[in-house]
Amino acid sequence: MKNFKGCTAVITGGAAGIGFAVARRLGEEGANVVIADIEADALDRAATTLDNAGIPVEAVVTDVAQRDQIVALADAATSRFGDIHFLHNNAGVTTAGLAExxxxxxxxxxxxxNLNSVIWGCREFLPRMKAHGQPAHIVNTASMAGMSGGPLMAPYFASKFAVVGLSEGLWHEAKVNxxxxxxxxxxxxxxxxxxxxSDRNQPDGMGGWILQGSDQASRYGEFLTAGVDGGIEPAExxxxxLEAVIDERxxxxxHPESGQSVLNRAEAIAGSGIPAEVRRPNN
Ligand SMILES: NC(=O)c1ccc[n+]([C@@H]2O[C@H](COP(=O)([O-])OP(=O)(O)OC[C@H]3O[C@@H](n4cnc5c(N)ncnc54)[C@H](O)[C@@H]3O)[C@@H](O)[C@H]2O)c1
Structure with a gap:
């Protein structure tokens, strides 16, 4: 895609954070925007903000972990705006605690x-996008946690590595065809x-995103919260x-340091076989 004017964009997790920032930016570039989120009040507020900015917007309350709701989202977007040109599979959650x-x-x-929704989103929207034949694009949100692992977030790492693998596979299929x-x-x-x-959107009875009764998980949760609070702005x-989509990357x-972290991991795999971050002297 070289520009977004008049295109239709669907963004999951679009009520807040990265998803909302992408929705707003696409709207500013002239796109019709469909935001989907499980959090109805936040979605309502997000839609009002976009509407007040003159952006054509449809808000669809969606639990992306339910396949039928992904289908309903695609149908709702099509019935409001017609052909869909851009899909951002972005909704995500995390936990903190030991894997076992x-x-x-x-x-x-x-x-x-984090994962099933991306599989279903791609499988539902891709045929629709191929059928109309116009320039279109899918962005899947993984994470640097999909590039190298660490402690206390095994489900998150597993899901994000899989999103990376899925996206790389789709990219090759798109090029081949x-x-x-x-x-x-x-x-x-x-x-x-x-x-x-993340636990604000957790199904009832799960007890929060940090494993209860674990000091280690609790400390990790604090580390993660501090990192997120000190992070870059979603608008950035x-x-x-948008730049990457236009450049077809x-x-x-x-982040500037992300490339080096990928290199460090690749070097560790090809060299010592020991992840760079936990290597000790004399290892
Ligand atoms: N913030 C970071 O530091 C960071 C780093 C790497 C990757 N990510 C990824 O970015 C994506 C966006 O997260 P964010 O950081 O903007 O957090 P966020 O919590 O601000 O936004 C996530 C959105 O997803 C929605 N959501 C949660 N469960 C949902 C469900 N079942 N169905 C539909 N929507 C649901 C939430 O309501 C929320 O609006 C996630 O996939 C996350 O894993 C975030």
Whole structure:
């Protein structure tokens, strides 16, 4: 896609954070915008803000972890604006806790919102975008946590690595078939958003995003919250997303140090086999 004027863009997790920033930026560039989110009040406020800015907007309350709701979102977007040109699979949540101590429900929640939704979004929207044949693009939000692992967020790492793999696969399929639909994967480091309050959208009874009764998880939660609060602004990320789409780039890194961290990991894999971050002297 070389410009967004008159195109229709669907953004999940569009009520807040990175999703809302991308929606606003696309709207400012002349797109019709469909924002989807599980948080109805926040979605309402986001739609009002976009509407007040003169952006044509449709808000669709959606739980992206439910496949039928992804289909309903695609139908709602089509019935309001016609052909869809841009999809940002962006909604995401996290937990903090040891892999074996987190419950099955917590694992399922993260994998459902962060990964299944992206699989379903691509599989539902891609045929529609191919059918109209106009320039189109899918952006999937992964994370730098999809590029290298660490402790206490195993479901998040697993889901984000998978989103990276899925996006890379789709990118190759698009090139092989000279598709009209480009693919990018967004891998942010810390961005100042509500991600460290993910439990505001958790199904009832799951007990929060930080594993209860674990000091280690609690400390990690504090570290993560501080990192997010000190992160870059979502609007900066939105600018990088639009640039990458126009340039037809697969990878979207948001922080200057991210490239080196990818290199460090690759070097560790090819060299010692020990992740660079936990290597000790004499290892
Ligand atoms: N903020 C960061 O530091 C950071 C870093 C790397 C990756 N990311 C990723 O960026 C994406 C956006 O997150 P953010 O940082 O803007 O956080 P955020 O919490 O501000 O926004 C996430 C949005 O997703 C929505 N959401 C949650 N569960 C949902 C569901 N089941 N169905 C529909 N919507 C749902 C939330 O209501 C919220 O509006 C996520 O995929 C996250 O993993 C964030």
């Amino acid at each position: 101590e987190l419950t099955d429900a917590q694992w399922d929640w993260v994998m459902g919102v 000279q598709s009209n639909v480009g693919v990018s994967v967004l891998c942010p480091a810390f961005v100042r958003t509500g991600i460290a309050r 990320v939105a600018g990088k997303v 697969l990878w979207i890194l948001t």
